[in-house]
Amino acid sequence: MKIALQYCHITVNDVDESLGFYRDALGLELRNDVASGDFRWVTLGSATQPDLEIVLSEPHAGRSRADGDALQELLVKGMLPMTVFSTDDLDATFERVRASGAEVLQEPIDQPWGPRDSAFRDPSGNMVRIQQAKG
Numbered sequence: 001m002k003i004a005l006q007y008c009h010i011t012v013n014d015v016d017e018s019l020g021f022y023r024d025a026l027g028l029e030l031r032n033d034v035a036s037g038d039f040r041w042v043t044l045g046s047a048t049q050p051d052l053e054i055v056l057s058e059p060h061a062g063r064s065r066a067d068g069d070a071l072q073e074l075l076v077k078g079m080l081p082m083t084v085f086s087t088d089d090l091d092a093t094f095e096r097v098r099a100s101g102a103e104v105l106q107e108p109i110d111q112p113w114g115p116r117d118s119a120f121r122d123p124s125g126n127m128v129r130i131q132q133a134k135g
Contacts (some may be wrong), residue, residue: 012124025100082127090132
């Protein structure tokens, strides 16, 4: 039996604004842009993981008003789970993301548990970590 992760959702305030971070700064490729009523879902991915897509959507997309409001409140507080990306060149990736104007939370450092990593906030306040394996 084979099992693999196919989609990972990231809740954002504004899909278009978030594309500037995930597509332009991180270098992910746009795969789908699907409208549904007043909302849309955008999927992005990496050529190195062709079967995995990141889905960007707003808090109220596909949810009840109450659930969307609760998710929006967590997003505003910066309390949604972080996303961690890996790269083979952390310093170059860090500089490209910093040059995009993203909020830097942590410059690249060697972590005691192994990887060298850095951290940013996306335009919606989600924490995004980028790491490179030692070696």
